[in-house]
Amino acid sequence: MPMDLTAVIGGIALVDHHVHGALRETVGRPEFEGMLTESDRPVPPWMTQMDSQLGFALRRHCAPLLGLEPSASAGDYWAARSARDPEELARLFLRASGTGHWLVETGYKGDMLLGPAGMAAAGGAEAREIVRLESLLEEVAPGATAAGLRDAFRAALRARCAEPGVAGLKSVVAYRHGFGFDPAPPSHAEVAGAAGRWLRRIAAGAAPRVTAPALLRMALWEAVETGLPLQLHAGYGDPDIELHRCDPLLLTGWLRAVEPTGTAVLLLHCYPYHRGAGYLAQAFPHVYFDAGLAINHTGARSAAVVAETLELAPFAKILYSSDAWGPPELHYLGALLWRRGMTRALTAWVEEGEWTAADAARVATMIGRDNAARVYGLDPAG
Template identity: 55%
Template structure:
């Protein structure tokens, strides 16, 4: 009874609705290990960042893609990567992922990773073409504007013009206000005077954008474009304060924008993925994924995915790898998602709780259909 479920999940051309580019150049041992951790600090003496769920998953599931046996040791694995070279490694993993469309957020260290067009070329096979679309990070646009040294009184206008240019051809916007301030921000849009004063202070002080008034201004400027608006939630590096990344803290903003027709996309969400599922269940414009957590939970990823499917309507859950850097993460995110969905849906069909037809439909919705609908990919 479960074989059709397994075959259908395996054959899905996934839409990765939140992802970054694969590493552009060769990675040494240190760079590769760093790419598999959200921590900027080295592992304890005598150990490696590969001594983790994600590290073990890479050695188990990614080694065969490079022509190595499962569980190849780290030195052998790294030597094989060097022999093949960055371009071939990226091509193998992106093609093996079975991802048919990447929605690439380009605002983080873009010079070190493949562009959306390069991602699509690397993932294309003779049997299956791949595509890629851009998601624009609001804070990066603002920092580009600041680099032109505008007068504070002109900042809002300059940002609006720059964002208007960047969204042409883009399918979505993203905010990292969770990193720069927290999700416990004032849900009301700031007035022009507040924006002018905050811009003056930021332009004098320099540095990256962390002012909560300006961060709110970016959000509301983004809302005006009507595109899906992504938010980093939960799991991340030491730059964020975890308890301020609980998505329930932005409930006021969710209420405030509910009638604006803007889909709110909650990304990653672990360990708040159950909270995100609740928000997706009660608000018509809220969607979520567990992207980053799938790779980092490795052999436990099926448990995380199962928890994400407890209360959320299945039309509100999306697939994401949130991979950045090592292309193993693009492949692994898809592979672990497929394994988890096959096991979970198969179990529910086998027990009689779900029909086979419902299982097949839900797999397609989460793997691709929801993203195509929300980001209007069929219109492109």
């Protein structure tokens, strides 16, 4: 009997290796629609964010879980959604995703979202934490001196890494500066000088937002020294970034410098630079990547993006993530669209005689679960 790839891929207990929590509170429709875009600006009053690839995918695939017909109207979708509380919505969509393990990044507006324990309970799965470097540095800074900031951050980072349930680290240097930074570790003088300027601004009442290249580099190199997997946002994101400075190819020198440490570097999302990320994953043994965020936002075109991730990198270097944040529909939709994209690409290659069905099933399982289990030291059963 021929292997049913749809069933095989649909049955993988996914490891979502980069995700944020689902909403823990009720939001209004304007706030909900604002969570369907990477823009941090209000949705203009003359349009709806439901009229987007993500909005159409949400109406098509999430509506049936709310008892509606596929592609129900935006108004009907909102009414059905509003009849359920956040706890019910989280259970419904998280469990329908078929995810076996969530690696939850907690560094962005975590007070609005379920933490790892909440995700595990709502999703009926396991969950571990990914610690954001810049958030930790900003927590440490107000109590530190310029000369002592590096040591204070190192101590705080090592303490967090030693906590049970912490699986890895993440940096948003792409947002704070971009990837065109000096790849070498910063000197003590560089760090102390940048720290002094930053701490003086904080003392004068500025928000403790770290943007100095020397401090961002310091945080990256301290993370590398822990040996934990290190995630880096790359490519597409909100307007706080300058997209041309987030091309992961700009990291080549730094990746080369990190290589002797053996620390795994995981490039997140990468769109529209996912093909370049595939090259880096092929070129460097410690580099991995995913298409994360782009899969939900490209909706009906997401199968093409998933297929493009399979072009160049060894299959042991590609991971699955949803990068869902907020509405639990995004956690479900990311999994559904990734499964659909993989099924379409691999089925076509099997039917063309390029791949065997057994190889297709094995590769899908590697990318959906086993690669992340290996990199993060998880139970491979999910």
